[in-house]
Amino acid sequence: MSPRRAPRIAPSILACDFARLGEEVQAIEAAGADWVHVDVMDGHFVPNLTIGPEIVKAVKRSTALPLDVHLMIEAPERSLEDYVRAGASTIGVHAETCPHLHRTVGQIHEAGARACVVLNPGTPAEAIAPVLPDVDQVLVMTVNPGFGGQKFIESMLPKIETIRGWIDESGRDVALEVDGGIGPETVVRAAAAGADVFVAGTAVFGAEDYAAAIEGLRRDAAQA
Ligand code: DX5
Ligand code: ZN
DSSP: OOOOOOOEEEEBGGGSOGGGHHHHHHHHHHTTOSOEEEEEEBSSSSSOBOOOHHHHHHHHHHOSSOEEEEEEOSSGGGTHHHHHHTTEEEEEEEGGGOTTHHHHHHHHHHHTSEEEEEEOTTSOGGGGGGGGGGOSEEEEESSOTTOSSOOOOGGGHHHHHHHHHHHHHHTOOOEEEEESSOSTTHHHHHHHHTOOEEEESHHHHTSSOHHHHHHHHHHHHHHO
């Protein structure tokens, strides 16, 4: 069993003021964020359309923080290299979009990024099991992807516990991330279930004081 890592906070820029993107990214870096979470949506896999590789490049120019790029797009194997070239440290692909998931994980590594596999709320933990020995990160969605500001789905907690158990058994250093509805109360429950990376959009960018919001989430997660 590898030692549990300290909680990391990844603010989602989906909730930032896009008219001031560079400043917002610099503000969360100054406020102590660990990673920048970038939500890429294609209007097909999810009912919303956001950003592409050019904007990821602009984010990369604004910060030294690692970019955690969450691809909510169909056929991610067609464009994931573009996001790595744009500056992604981690590429997250949804299991639901990858008929050849093991191949896509290999493709992410060949492109030079950490590989994360993402599970929708309706997808069971078992979907990750065949590729768990190959991934660097698992992301359990705690809302249905597409929009910020949704309510945390409590029934995802047993799924987080199950995957935490498998990661601990493996002894590998695999990050376990949660995304959606994370705030001061839900971060505690997600951390207690075994998550160690916390995406937060509204809870950070909706706060007056980004540093206090990030530090509060990190403290609450660490105490769980
Ligand atoms: C949802 C996105 C999330 C979203 C989280 O599809 O993947 O990253 O920005 O936003 P909050 O924290 O507001 O639920
Ligand atoms: Zn996300």
